[in-house]
Amino acid sequence: MPDPVPDLVQHQHPDVAAALPRAAAPAASRTPLPERPPVPASAAWRDGDPVGRRRFADLGPFRLEAGGRLPAVRLAYETWGTLNAARDNAVLVLHALTGDSHVTGPAGPGHPTPGWWQSMVGPGAPIDTDRYFVVAPNALGGCQGSTGPASTAPDGRPWGGRFPQLTVRDQVEAEVRLADLLGIDAWHLVVGASMGGLRVLEWAVTAPARVRALAAIATSAQTSGDQIASFHTQLAAIRADPRFRGGDYYDAPDGEGPHVGLGIARQIAHQTYRSARELDERFGRIPQGAEEPLAGGRYAVQSYLDHHGDKLARRFDANTYVRFTETMVTHDLGRDRGGVEAALASVTARALVVAVDTDRLFLPAQSERIAAGIPGAGPVRTIRSEFGHDGFLIEEDQVGAMVREFLLETATDDAITG
Numbered sequence: 175m176p177d178p179v180p181d182l183v184q185h186q187h188p189d190v191a192a193a194l195p196r197a198a199a200p201a202a203s204r205t206p207l208p209e210r211p212p213v214p215a216s217a218a219w220r221d222g223d224p225v226g227r228r229r230f231a232d233l234g235p236f237r238l239e240a241g242g243r244l245p246a247v248r249l250a251y252e253t254w255g256t257l258n259a260a261r262d263n264a265v266l267v268l269h270a271l272t273g274d275s276h277v278t279g280p281a282g283p284g285h286p287t288p289g290w291w292q293s294m295v296g297p298g299a300p301i302d303t304d305r306y307f308v309v310a311p312n313a314l315g316g317c318q319g320s321t322g323p324a325s326t327a328p329d330g331r332p333w334g335g336r337f338p339q340l341t342v343r344d345q346v347e348a349e350v351r352l353a354d355l356l357g358i359d360a361w362h363l364v365v366g367a368s369m370g371g372l373r374v375l376e377w378a379v380t381a382p383a384r385v386r387a388l389a390a391i392a393t394s395a396q397t398s399g400d401q402i403a404s405f406h407t408q409l410a411a412i413r414a415d416p417r418f419r420g421g422d423y424y425d426a427p428d429g430e431g432p433h434v435g436l437g438i439a440r441q442i443a444h445q446t447y448r449s450a451r452e453l454d455e456r457f458g459r460i461p462q463g464a465e466e467p468l469a470g471g472r473y474a475v476q477s478y479l480d481h482h483g484d485k486l487a488r489r490f491d492a493n494t495y496v497r498f499t500e501t502m503v504t505h506d507l508g509r510d511r512g513g514v515e516a517a518l519a520s521v522t523a524r525a526l527v528v529a530v531d532t533d534r535l536f537l538p539a540q541s542e543r544i545a546a547g548i549p550g551a552g553p554v555r556t557i558r559s560e561f562g563h564d565g566f567l568i569e570e571d572q573v574g575a576m577v578r579e580f581l582l583e584t585a586t587d588d589a590i591t592g
Contacts, residue, residue: 389580
């Protein structure tokens with residue numbers, strides 16, 4: 175997933191830290207970089223850190239689809255708005271790979287970055303919190319308060335590399351239990367993009383009676399070979415970092431964690447988040463500042479990727495990146511259900527399916543498959559964007575109009591049938 179506030183500056187990136195070690199170059203070939211503190215071994219939220227707007231739900235022990243077990247699971251979540259007396263105005267918002275429960279709201283204690291979908295949720299927004307009760311959990315395996323690799327295991331140490339493998343179905347089962355605790359029998363809408371969209375679809379198949387409407391944005395019912403290949407290289411980058419230590423790095427001092435591998439993984443992923451045309455037109459072969467590529471310096475696009483690798487390493491956790499990426503590798507809505515088309519045909523919710531026309535991570539054809547398979551889906555709605563997959567965040571006017579219109583349609587249909 176792209177960063178909560180996409181970087182739209184043009185061509186030059188002077189405030190780029192030395193996120194990744196590089197071969198020495200003549201001093202004149204590199205733009206001087208400001209001093210920055212060393213990258214923390216992990217930016218995971220830990221017990222004792224400021225809570226911010228988080229709430230916590232204890233869900234008890236968990237048996238996992240791949241055969242593992244967690245003796246206790248906790249989900250961190252945030253809410254906005256008020257659950258009405260009929261308990262039928264709840265909306266579930268599901269985050270993407272490097273997101274969390276902080277969908278909207280300012281940065282502050284406990285929340286180092288502003289909400290990642292600020293334009294979509296709030297009073298008068300497309301998902302209007304004057305009307306809807308919005309719930310956003312940090313997914314199981316996350317690093318912002320939910321049980322994950324940075325959490326304390328029964329022996330008093332972080333789980334680290336011992337944290338068991340998760341699937342999208344495990345994450346949705348945890349969210350089902352959260353809904354039970356909140357007293358929500360059915361969601362008015364379940365909405366998410368990218369990795370969040372995988373969970374949207376899984377919700378609609380796992381618990382069809384509990385999803386009245388869904389919005390699956392820039393996502394897929396089954397990851398493709400091309401996507402698995404990209405995810406594999408990202409996993410390999412992290413695991414090859416000697417400071418990853420098999421996932422057991424939480425006691426490492428700042429600067430000694432797996433930030434090199436995590437930064438490279440982010441750079442690989444970021445190429446799939448933006449379109450080839452945008453990167454070429456925005457950066458092309460322009461050098462970075464006064465740097466000379468023939469003397470060991472970088473092109474501006476290299477600086478841009480270095481910047482995003484460093485930025486993620488300072489706010490995320492390598493183990494969570496690994497576990498979340500594994501859930502995408504194994505994602506298959508049709509597993510043990512007779513195939514993808516049979517699974518999609520079982521969905522009873524009204525469905526809004528949205529693609530980004532320049533997306534090269536979750537291709538528009540994958541959205542077409544979803545819309546063709548769900549009985550209650552209309553034609554795919556398309557976001558027109560130069561920015562590729564990131565369009566679901568950047569093109570807020572288009573996305574907001576689609577979601578607002580869909581919610582209005584579902585409310586009108588409910589009124590007619592009710």
